[in-house]
Amino acid sequence: MRKHVKNNVSWVGYIDWELETFHGDDYSIMNGSSQNAYLIEEEKTVLIDTIWTPHRFDFVENLKKEIDLDKIDFIVANHGECDHSGSLTALMDLIPETPIYCSAQCVKSLEGQYGKRGWNFHVVKTGDSVEIGNGKKLVFVEMRMLHWPDSMATYMTGDNILFSNDAFGQHYAVEELFNDKADQCLLWKEAMKYYANILNPFSAVLAKKLQEIAGFNLQFDIIAPSHGAIWRDNPLQIVKKYAEWADAYQENQVTVAYDTMWEGTTKIAHRIAEEIHLQSPETVVKVFNIAKADKNEMMTEIFKSKAIAVGSPTVSNSILSSVAGWIEFAKQLKFKNKKAAAFGCYGWSGESVKILQEKLKDAGFEVIEDNVRASWVPTEADFEAIPTLVSHLLGV
Ligand code: FEO
Numbered sequence: 581m582r583k584h585v586k587n588n589v590s591w592v593g594y595i596d597w598e599l600e601t602f603h604g605d606d607y608s609i610m611n612g613s614s615q616n617a618y619l620i621e622e623e624k625t626v627l628i629d630t631i632w633t634p635h636r637f638d639f640v641e642n643l644k645k646e647i648d649l650d651k652i653d654f655i656v657a658n659h660g661e662c663d664h665s666g667s668l669t670a671l672m673d674l675i676p677e678t679p680i681y682c683s684a685q686c687v688k689s690l691e692g693q694y695g696k697r698g699w700n701f702h703v704v705k706t707g708d709s710v711e712i713g714n715g716k717k718l719v720f721v722e723m724r725m726l727h728w729p730d731s732m733a734t735y736m737t738g739d740n741i742l743f744s745n746d747a748f749g750q751h752y753a754v755e756e757l758f759n760d761k762a763d764q765c766l767l768w769k770e771a772m773k774y775y776a777n778i779l780n781p782f783s784a785v786l787a788k789k790l791q792e793i794a795g796f797n798l799q800f801d802i803i804a805p806s807h808g809a810i811w812r813d814n815p816l817q818i819v820k821k822y823a824e825w826a827d828a829y830q831e832n833q834v835t836v837a838y839d840t841m842w843e844g845t846t847k848i849a850h851r852i853a854e855e856i857h858l859q860s861p862e863t864v865v866k867v868f869n870i871a872k873a874d875k876n877e878m879m880t881e882i883f884k885s886k887a888i889a890v891g892s893p894t895v896s897n898s899i900l901s902s903v904a905g906w907i908e909f910a911k912q913l914k915f916k917n918k919k920a921a922a923f924g925c926y927g928w929s930g931e932s933v934k935i936l937q938e939k940l941k942d943a944g945f946e947v948i949e950d951n952v953r954a955s956w957v958p959t960e961a962d963f964e965a966i967p968t969l970v971s972h973l974l975g976v
């Protein structure tokens with residue numbers, strides 16, 4: 581069922597209340613999500629994006645209830661990833677001649693996923709535009725690597741709506757559709773999680789793109805992303821927030837993350853957390869067992885942190901696989917401007933701290949030499965290293 585966005589623009593997407601993971605199982609969904617598609621009915625009828633493949637037949641049936649599909653003058657595919665293009669196959673079977681406006685990379689992406697189907701592509705680049713009647717037009721802005729090479733945004737003049745696709749989105753289901761109607765706590769939590777886990781690796785590209793868009797001197801009445809709430813109340817607030825997040829973001833927070841075999845490394849983790857609070861009561865301290873906590877929620881906390889302490893016992897001359905995989909994920913997210921320290925217990929060979937330090941350095945963290953390396957069960961003598969380690973982590 582359509583939802584009204586502004587004037588002749590409607591939302592025709594899908595709210596997925598039951599979605600539990602995204603990107604396979606790589607991204608946890610805690611509060612549902614949505615795939616937002618939009619229908620513009622000016623003198624020209626335009627569909628902006630579609631929804632994920634499993635819902636393609638429902639999408640087409642629902643769209644048929646709203647309009648005669650033959651009235652669609654053209655489709656804009658802002659991004660080829662299947663959560664936005666997945667219904668194209670079912671739709672194009674019914675209206676095969678309909679032009680699809682998209683970037684050159686998007687043609688590659690769509691043909692790569694769905695095969696060469698003879699679709700009527702109109703390749704566009706930044707600054708290209710198309711008239712849609714009533715004095716309005718759609719202007720295209722390439723958003724390369726935000727977060728795929730093909731990503732694009734579309735700006736509608738007259739109504740001043742930016743269809744931003746993945747940028748400014750959240751994996752968050754909002755029946756009421758708009759940011760001013762959403763639970764503000766969840767909205768911002770999910771917006772930050774989305775940024776930290778999906779967009780952070782492209783922060784440098786994003787910062788440049790925000791400057792480029794600012795140079796266009798456009799007015800933004802609405803920013804309509806392809807996931808989650810639509811920003812209609814002060815839409816620039818999310819743009820400002822992205823500028824902040826793209827600039828080596830950190831808060832006064834330290835996160836302690838570890839895994840353990842027989843609780844020795846846990847004891848060190850807890851003592852480090854206590855010491856952080858003791859030395860700096862205003863610093864937020866978060867503690868996670870890597871094997872038990874949600875990895876995407878943890879990465880959001882790392883994104884907020886100015887420093888982290890990571891622990892693993894030594895196992896088979898190495899570290900626990902849970903911690904190794906977790907650091908690899910952190911490396912992918914390309915965090916900047918964050919200190920890190922290592923700690924862990926061992927029975928005999930005791931390589932874990934050194935390996936953790938190397939891996940954290942390789943993942944882009946500023947690793948301090950201070951560490952806690954305890955033989956068998958940590959003792960008060962082992963804990964003596966913690967105050968200095970924490971003061972160096974805090975930079976005091
Ligand atoms: Fe929401 Fe990159 O797809």
